[in-house]
Amino acid sequence: MSLLAVGSIAFDCIRTPYGEVENILGGSATFFSVTASWFTSVSVVAVVGEDFGDEHLRVFHDRSIDTRGVEKVPGRTFRWKGEYVGDMNQAHTLETQLNVFESFVPKIPPAYLDSQFLFLGNIVPVLQLNVRRALPNLKASALDTMNYWIQGMPEELAKVLATVEILLINEGEARMLSQQGNLKKAADHIRKLGPRVVVIKRGEHGATLFTPDSVFTVPAFLLDEVRDPTGAGDTFAGGFMGHLARTGDLSDANLRRGAVYGSVMGSFAVEEFGLTRLLRLTQGEIESRYREIKLSTQFDG
Amino acid sequence: MSLLAVGSIAFDCIRTPYGEVENILGGSATFFSVTASWFTSVSVVAVVGEDFGDEHLRVFHDRSIDTRGVEKVPGRTFRWKGEYVGDMNQAHTLETQLNVFESFVPKIPPAYLDSQFLFLGNIVPVLQLNVRRALPNLKASALDTMNYWIQGMPEELAKVLATVEILLINEGEARMLSQQGNLKKAADHIRKLGPRVVVIKRGEHGATLFTPDSVFTVPAFLLDEVRDPTGAGDTFAGGFMGHLARTGDLSDANLRRGAVYGSVMGSFAVEEFGLTRLLRLTQGEIESRYREIKLSTQFDG
Numbered sequence: 366m367s368l369l370a371v372g373s374i375a376f377d378c379i380r381t382p383y384g385e386v387e388n389i390l391g392g393s394a395t396f397f398s399v400t401a402s403w404f405t406s407v408s409v410v411a412v413v414g415e416d417f418g419d420e421h422l423r424v425f426h427d428r429s430i431d432t433r434g435v436e437k438v439p440g441r442t443f444r445w446k447g448e449y450v451g452d453m454n455q456a457h458t459l460e461t462q463l464n465v466f467e468s469f470v471p472k473i474p475p476a477y478l479d480s481q482f483l484f485l486g487n488i489v490p491v492l493q494l495n496v497r498r499a500l501p502n503l504k505a506s507a508l509d510t511m512n513y514w515i516q517g518m519p520e521e522l523a524k525v526l527a528t529v530e531i532l533l534i535n536e537g538e539a540r541m542l543s544q545q546g547n548l549k550k551a552a553d554h555i556r557k558l559g560p561r562v563v564v565i566k567r568g569e570h571g572a573t574l575f576t577p578d579s580v581f582t583v584p585a586f587l588l589d590e591v592r593d594p595t596g597a598g599d600t601f602a603g604g605f606m607g608h609l610a611r612t613g614d615l616s617d618a619n620l621r622r623g624a625v626y627g628s629v630m631g632s633f634a635v636e637e638f639g640l641t642r643l644l645r646l647t648q649g650e651i652e653s654r655y656r657e658i659k660l661s662t663q664f665d666g
Numbered sequence: 667m668s669l670l671a672v673g674s675i676a677f678d679c680i681r682t683p684y685g686e687v688e689n690i691l692g693g694s695a696t697f698f699s700v701t702a703s704w705f706t707s708v709s710v711v712a713v714v715g716e717d718f719g720d721e722h723l724r725v726f727h728d729r730s731i732d733t734r735g736v737e738k739v740p741g742r743t744f745r746w747k748g749e750y751v752g753d754m755n756q757a758h759t760l761e762t763q764l765n766v767f768e769s770f771v772p773k774i775p776p777a778y779l780d781s782q783f784l785f786l787g788n789i790v791p792v793l794q795l796n797v798r799r800a801l802p803n804l805k806a807s808a809l810d811t812m813n814y815w816i817q818g819m820p821e822e823l824a825k826v827l828a829t830v831e832i833l834l835i836n837e838g839e840a841r842m843l844s845q846q847g848n849l850k851k852a853a854d855h856i857r858k859l860g861p862r863v864v865v866i867k868r869g870e871h872g873a874t875l876f877t878p879d880s881v882f883t884v885p886a887f888l889l890d891e892v893r894d895p896t897g898a899g900d901t902f903a904g905g906f907m908g909h910l911a912r913t914g915d916l917s918d919a920n921l922r923r924g925a926v927y928g929s930v931m932g933s934f935a936v937e938e939f940g941l942t943r944l945l946r947l948t949q950g951e952i953e954s955r956y957r958e959i960k961l962s963t964q965f966d967g
Contacts, residue, residue: 451847546752546753547889547890547891547892548870548888549888549889550890567871569849570868570871571883571885573885573888579962580888580962581962581963581965582872582885582888582962582963583963583965584872584883584885587849587850587874587881587883588848588850589850590848618965618966621965622965622967624965625965625967655967659965660880661880661882662882662883662884662963663963663964664884664919664922664925664926664960665923666926666956
């Protein structure tokens, strides 16, 4: 089934203990859509500036991603500069240039109106709400958000939360949103705000999926090297939603499989800088890592 | 099979956001042996002072723990005072009185010399080594250690590490010991120092078991309330080693079951202060939580 992503397209400058890159393609909509393209057909709504060339658009087209919703406007594309040090668990933002993203108003092309799955990447809650309302025939929608909106726009965020089936959120932000230190209570609290399903992303510790009927934890795949954590959360979301859209199945068993694919894809994302690893995957590698996670979590008795 | 624990017996004063207790029974050998007593017959080598009364000894005897190796000497028992704040992930030590523990020299009663499983709780490495050497007929021995010995007595620690089959260690201390930030590399490095099996304890994120053949991650059981994390690590070790000693089986599949029992027992320990919850368990509760962890980690496809 068709999956629509709304979010940012950016040029990132990233420094980690493994190296430094300048102006590479990034942003939530980018990581999400490239990842989900391994599972289903994906379309994107985002904004870019005049510095966004055909070579950048080609990255999407090579993955058969529909970019009719990527609007090009006068000005420069969103730029982010960040650094990871030590255990690389936290990005330190060195510079943010919102540029054309500052006045982004998502416009849904008519061809996208029959989308069945929606991912609302981390943008202003009121824009997320407008997109959600423009798509009445969804089978499921998922939301990502961050501390900035939780603290700065709680009422607007509450409105959009009430309209989505799935919230994907970091552990710390789940605690902030719910004002509950305990993870289980945090998820219970958030589920009362709207989403039937809450996925708490726990970075190097994997993710925990809360549904009305059960709790499920998937670990992160243990890598030899983590070179660049940028985009890991959106990549997790891309694997999770990609699998749901591919199957059209929202059962608990399938949500679990989705979370495992999220973990699989997140583990690929961080192996190399930016999109590098996500662009040269094979279906075999994805399935092989899925099985490896299965082998590393199963026990009897 | 018989399981021997060597470590500390202490009186703890503990403050957490859930309350405060004074001079309750604690220490590594205490948490370990009470926990393991739910799985197999356990004996203890430790030292206590004149303030250690029959009512304290009765706690062990009520769990059928053999205390012939608990030596009573002039002076006061080891005392620890600590506090947990915020997310309670870290104990803040307010006071340590080593007392009789300062000159502790473990003495193994002759009746213990045929022990088949050994847990060397977190004490001076040279004492751990002496105990290990005094027991030549072990089927398996496990070691716990901490930053203090890793930094202060690396050579002595290396000697005892070379003699044990299993190391149980915190995530941060595994990184410190191996000087590897990456968890998988840390475990590989440590396994070259001696232990065939490395269990990295990850607190609220569970534990990861590394053997020559595979990696296994078990999450922590998600609780509604964590009231007192004291002893969680030794309790994990007690469930893990208790299950291994009960079954006498060191296969990968059984090591995994042991790690799950470790996680189960750790989750009980932190529900209430000190030993409270561990003393009023039932076998049914243990098995029920084992099944709940299984339900929260299984997926197909």
